[in-house]
């Protein structure tokens with residue numbers, strides 16, 4: 001039976017065409033076809049203002065931060081520290097010293113694992129994750145747990161791709177010292193009840209970590225309301241540059257943590273007898289940082305904050321429902337991840353071809369998707385598939401692009417089935 005696609009949503013303040021016009025790359029073609037970019041969970045495109053902000057930094061005031069007593073260095077420092085303040089406001093942290101710039105969520109989670117976890121975990125302790133974690137929220141914990149004699153465990157995911165909350169709760173006992181969870185799954189699109197999960201973890205005294213890599217571009221983040229101890233987000237999934245992201249860490253925790261990397265910028269004093277370290281956040285920012293990236297990230301946050309969030313939520317909900325309904329029309333297609341209220345991320349397998357064979361056929365038609373395990377191999381094992389095709393939307397995605405995806409999959413079926 002073919003489900004009826006949901007009706008076009010009522011007029012909202014969200015003008016997708018005006019938004020698209022701000023993204024230069026969306027005007028290009030691929031293999032002679034208009035680009036239909038549906039790999040937004042991997043990285044999103046950048047609006048003109050972000051590209052310009054990065055270019056302007058290099059054109060106008062390129063210099064290193066914090067050290068130079070000259071105009072350019074002061075401008076660079078003001079831009080970089082201004083970006084920290086923009087990140088603070090974005091996650092509603094109490095103090096900008098709670099924001100550590102990192103290269104992305106991967107480095108943010110490695111920082112927490114290598115600095116915090118390494119200094120507290122003891123043999124027999126546990127780190128609780130979920131089955132839907134990205135590898136960057138699994139492997140850093142495994143590396144440190146192996147060193148400390150601790151254990152990494154994961155709460156199960158249901159057939160629809162939802163966290164089993166009662167199983168999560170029952171795994172929480174005094175052995176769990178850290179609970180780390182993804183807010184929005186990059187593979188399933190599931191939106192996790194992180195506030196409830198954090199509250200549960202706190203009842204057993206666990207330190208809580210949130211991977212907001214995907215959530216940051218769709219959900220308002222308020223670390224004080226969530227009550228989490230750490231939270232990471234990444235610029236390139238928030239319409240900003242690659243190689244920049246941030247870790248929020250609660251002040252008392254960051255202050256108690258040893259450095260993660262050594263080098264310039266992170267010290268108070270250095271001698272061959274020993275060194276002393278700067279206060280957070282500088283303690284965790286050794287070396288010349290990604291200054292242009294931070295400035296680009298601040299511009300992306302400013303750009304994103306100007307979007308009507310309510311209207312964006314309506315638009316993304318429509319894409320999620322429309323996409324699911326349209327994909328259900330395709331013979332032999334199985335959607336993996338059907339949680340209510342999910343983000344517009346569609347992972348699927350087809351019974352007539354391997355995911356790896358579908359991707360290139362779609363690309364040939366101008367449709368960019370991701371194929372593979374999406375850095376969530378345990379989730380692939382959970383659903384008994386080696387790989388999926390993943391089509392993922394952004395604020396600039398349209399229903400017409402989902403129609404183009406469906407048409408391209410049907411074309412692939414004629415070719416491969």
Ligand code: PMP
Pocket residue numbers: 041042103104105106107134136137182184185186211213214234235236245375
């Ligand atoms: N977590 C999730 C859920 C992600 O989707 C990603 C990126 N695919 C990451 C973490 C890692 O982000 P980054 O590569 O920017 O460090």
